[in-house]
Amino acid sequence: MSIQAVRLFRKLDGLFAVYKPQGVHWKLVRDTVESHLLKELNSCPPPPPRLTVQFQLLSSGENRSSTDLTLSPSMVPSLADHPQVTGPQFHKVHVGIGQRLDAFSSGVLVLGLGKANGLLEHLCKAHVTRDYTLEGEFGKATDNFCHTGRVIEKTTYDHVTQDKLERVLAMIQGTNQKALIMYSQVDLQTQEAYELALKGLLYPHGKSPPILTGLRCIHFNPPHFTLEVQCLNETQKYLRKLIHEVGLELRTSAVCSGVRRTRDGPFTVENALTRQQWTTDNIIQAIANFRSTTRKIRKSGIYRQTAAQSNTSIQEQKSKGHDDAQNFSCDTMVDRESDETRDEERTKF
Amino acid sequence: MHLCQRCVFVFRCGRISAAVQQSTRILHQRSHDTRSTAAMLQPSHKQLPVHNLSQKYNRETWRPCGMHLRALSSSVQNNSSHLTQKKDENHCVTYDSSDLHQESSQASLSNTHNIGLDAGVRPSPFQEICEEEAVRIQVPSALPPVSFTLRPYVDKSETLSKLVQLGVELWKLEQRPNVGSMLVKLDFHADVAPRLLFLKDLGVEEPKLGSLLTKNPFILTESLENLEARVAYLRSKKFSAQSVAAMVSKAPYLLNFSVKRLDNRLGFFQQQLGLSSEKTQNLVIRLPKLLCGSLEPVKENLKVCELEFGFRENEIRHIVTTVPKVLLANKRKLTEIFDFVHNTMGIPHSLIAKFPQVLNAKFLRIRERHLFLEYLSRAQYQPSQPSYISLDRLVFLPDEIFCSDVALASLEDFEQFQKTL
Numbered sequence: 133m134s135i136q137a138v139r140l141f142r143k144l145d146g147l148f149a150v151y152k153p154q155g156v157h158w159k160l161v162r163d164t165v166e167s168h169l170l171k172e173l174n175s176c177p178p179p180p181p182r183l184t185v186q187f188q189l190l191s192s193g194e195n196r197s198s199t200d201l202t203l204s205p206s207m208v209p210s211l212a213d214h215p216q217v218t219g220p221q222f223h224k225v226h227v228g229i230g231q232r233l234d235a236f237s238s239g240v241l242v243l244g245l246g247k248a249n250g251l252l253e254h255l256c257k258a259h260v261t262r263d264y265t266l267e268g269e270f271g272k273a274t275d276n277f278c279h280t281g282r283v284i285e286k287t288t289y290d291h292v293t294q295d296k297l298e299r300v301l302a303m304i305q306g307t308n309q310k311a312l313i314m315y316s317q318v319d320l321q322t323q324e325a326y327e328l329a330l331k332g333l334l335y336p337h338g339k340s341p342p343i344l345t346g347l348r349c350i351h352f353n354p355p356h357f358t359l360e361v362q363c364l365n366e367t368q369k370y371l372r373k374l375i376h377e378v379g380l381e382l383r384t385s386a387v388c389s390g391v392r393r394t395r396d397g398p399f400t401v402e403n404a405l406t407r408q409q410w411t412t413d414n415i416i417q418a419i420a421n422f423r424s425t426t427r428k429i430r431k432s433g434i435y436r437q438t439a440a441q442s443n444t445s446i447q448e449q450k451s452k453g454h455d456d457a458q459n460f461s462c463d464t465m466v467d468r469e470s471d472e473t474r475d476e477e478r479t480k481f
Numbered sequence: 482m483h484l485c486q487r488c489v490f491v492f493r494c495g496r497i498s499a500a501v502q503q504s505t506r507i508l509h510q511r512s513h514d515t516r517s518t519a520a521m522l523q524p525s526h527k528q529l530p531v532h533n534l535s536q537k538y539n540r541e542t543w544r545p546c547g548m549h550l551r552a553l554s555s556s557v558q559n560n561s562s563h564l565t566q567k568k569d570e571n572h573c574v575t576y577d578s579s580d581l582h583q584e585s586s587q588a589s590l591s592n593t594h595n596i597g598l599d600a601g602v603r604p605s606p607f608q609e610i611c612e613e614e615a616v617r618i619q620v621p622s623a624l625p626p627v628s629f630t631l632r633p634y635v636d637k638s639e640t641l642s643k644l645v646q647l648g649v650e651l652w653k654l655e656q657r658p659n660v661g662s663m664l665v666k667l668d669f670h671a672d673v674a675p676r677l678l679f680l681k682d683l684g685v686e687e688p689k690l691g692s693l694l695t696k697n698p699f700i701l702t703e704s705l706e707n708l709e710a711r712v713a714y715l716r717s718k719k720f721s722a723q724s725v726a727a728m729v730s731k732a733p734y735l736l737n738f739s740v741k742r743l744d745n746r747l748g749f750f751q752q753q754l755g756l757s758s759e760k761t762q763n764l765v766i767r768l769p770k771l772l773c774g775s776l777e778p779v780k781e782n783l784k785v786c787e788l789e790f791g792f793r794e795n796e797i798r799h800i801v802t803t804v805p806k807v808l809l810a811n812k813r814k815l816t817e818i819f820d821f822v823h824n825t826m827g828i829p830h831s832l833i834a835k836f837p838q839v840l841n842a843k844f845l846r847i848r849e850r851h852l853f854l855e856y857l858s859r860a861q862y863q864p865s866q867p868s869y870i871s872l873d874r875l876v877f878l879p880d881e882i883f884c885s886d887v888a889l890a891s892l893e894d895f896e897q898f899q900k901t902l
């Protein structure tokens with residue numbers, strides 16, 4: 133492999149976010165990005181071919197004008213190193229993928245290159261929260277909760293008002309809050325637990341079902357409505373089912389007409405790359421933009437391993453909460469971060 | 482090229498004349514084959530295509546150098562009698578039957594045994610030997626008998642090196658099963674050169690020969706009479722010479738199909754689409770792949786256009802002559818695009834038939850651009866009303882020009898909008 137190609141390959145190391153269009157399988161996105169990178173890498177000039185000694189019948193010397201052919205050695209580039217014989221320098225680039233998005237949804241999709249592929253697992257396991265925008269439509273119910281599915285029933289929705297909807301959302305948020313407390317395995321009677329709950333740093337331990345930490349209605353225009361959701365450990369099908377359940381609670385039926393992920397942990401939609409930007413230069417720039425967040429994920433991953441060994445639940449909560457702290461888009465985020473860094477420093481020593 | 486100590490010494494002595502020098506070099510390679518292959522024959526790998534090398538051409542006569550080689554050739558028996566004489570060609574690839582393997586292995590095993598057991602009798606390298614003995618020297622070949630790539634054989638094989646010089650991508654061909662072995666088997670002057678000259682006479686340009694052979698290496702094994710018959714048939718159907726050359730460049734497998742099949746295809750398109758012979762010709766010249774593939778997907782696509790989409794006969798004819806690719810398009814994707822354009826964008830059949838390029842475009846592109854125009858309330862596709870946007874401008878323009886001329890917005894706005902979809 134040539135030096136230029138190797139240098140370019142070394143630069144492709146890190147995490148970046150991509151905006152997945154709706155209707156496209158996540159694998160196609162990953163394969164497209166990989167093929168663009170491979171095209172760029174293989175366009176670098178190939179290494180020079182080896183020179184081999186070949187004995188060729190050449191006319192001996194310029195002095196003699198006779199047609200006397202003798203075998204004389206000469207250094208000839210070997211055809212075995214010709215790019216048409218060896219093929220392209222790179223056949224594969226490992227592009228890892230973070231939390232997947234199914235074909236119906238669109239939004240932020242985290243991809244990893246090189247060494248950062250190992251961090252993707254950290255990101256998934258670190259229980260980071262994700263922001264979604266769900267678009268719903270009252271009046272019908274389908275078999276797969278999408279507006280493109282087979283319609284099972286149709287209902288009226290004239291009785292639905294915004295405050296009824298808000299009440300139902302508040303009830304759902306309440307049940308989810310209780311679930312969060314239960315799964316974080318924290319005794320709410322203690323002072324520390326109370327402080328964590330106050331700051332919003334409660335966290336599920338181990339496996340948990342999908343939990344919504346935030347839910348509100350952005351737009352209400354019957355039959356269409358839009359919800360904003362912050363959740364942990366979810367799947368897109370669960371979110372579509374949520375819309376269906378909201379409809380059921382309001383004694384009507386609802387289908388989901390769009391699931392859009394606006395944030396996946398520290399990766400937001402502002403820095404995600406659109407389809408036209410899936411080129412090597414843009415990807416390298418995006419990796420540079422996300423370098424600090426990548427470093428933080430790596431550090432938190434290592435810290436979690438050492439904290440697990442020391443075996444204190446509160447420490448673990450704090451370390452995981454460090455991730456969460458950056459993710460919550462709240463007003464007190466700055467204070468929380470400064471608190472957390474102080475806490476981290478204290479618990480490190 | 483690999484020369485052992487003895488041969489270098491022999492050459493330096495200058496005892497052998499120039500004519501025999503060439504033969505000795507070739508002999509070398511022949512004897513390399515003879516010795517090495519039998520000793521190193523391995524069972525070939527099941528998944529990867531493997532190019533086998535085994536001994537052959539041991540009974541041949543060499544035109545410029547007559548007597549010396551016959552003495553050598555008696556060492557191993559060979560079944561194949563159809564092999565022609567070669568000058569530089571020294572590779573032969575066969576999937577030999579087991580008995581040939583055994584035969585050859587027995588023969589050369591005996592040779593190896595002779596050399597091994599008579600170690601004392603072997604002369605020292607510095608001893609001078611006569612010409613006949615020098616000619617009978619057997620040196621093991623440096624070429625592997627079995628290989629997953631064509632790299633070890635390229636330098637030594639005239640066919641392969643000439644193909645590389647033409648521009649054929651050997652790395653693509655060696656991945657296909659059996660093709661690599663077939664290429665190594667070919668003789669340049671007997672097989673490859675006549676067909677290359679034939680293609681050149683046909684009018685295929687030299688830069689395109691490489692890609693043609695990369696896509697269809699089997700043109701080199703098709704018999705010349707068949708190829709000429711097919712070209713004669715196409716000429717008889719009033720295709721001009723340049724158009725035949727263009728068709729062959731675009732659809733490399735064209736000349737591998739029989740005359741009957743080509744006739745069948747041409748008849749089908751003329752009859753089904755109801756086009757005149759000239760229009761059928763134009764259609765086929767634009768997309769010669771139609772003559773190569775199966776007709777079932779084409780029939781299905783035509784049925785879909787007629788029944789599902791509801792286009793009339795003349796509309797289908799116009800669409801197909803403007804955009805022939807619709808006949809070979811994926812049915813599901815075609816339906817998706819049509820559904821969006823007709824139902825969501827609200828464009829009637831007549832307008833779609835007027836701009837059939839829309840059916841050939843990428844669905845995501847159409848969707849994003851239409852939604853952007855709708856967001857800017859500039860989605861106006863009726864020709865009768867002002868600020869009308871034609872479908873081909875919607876689809877064909879690159880992003881920057883689309884944003885500046887059609888949508889009257891900036892590229893950043895378009896990207897921001899894409900992230901809200």
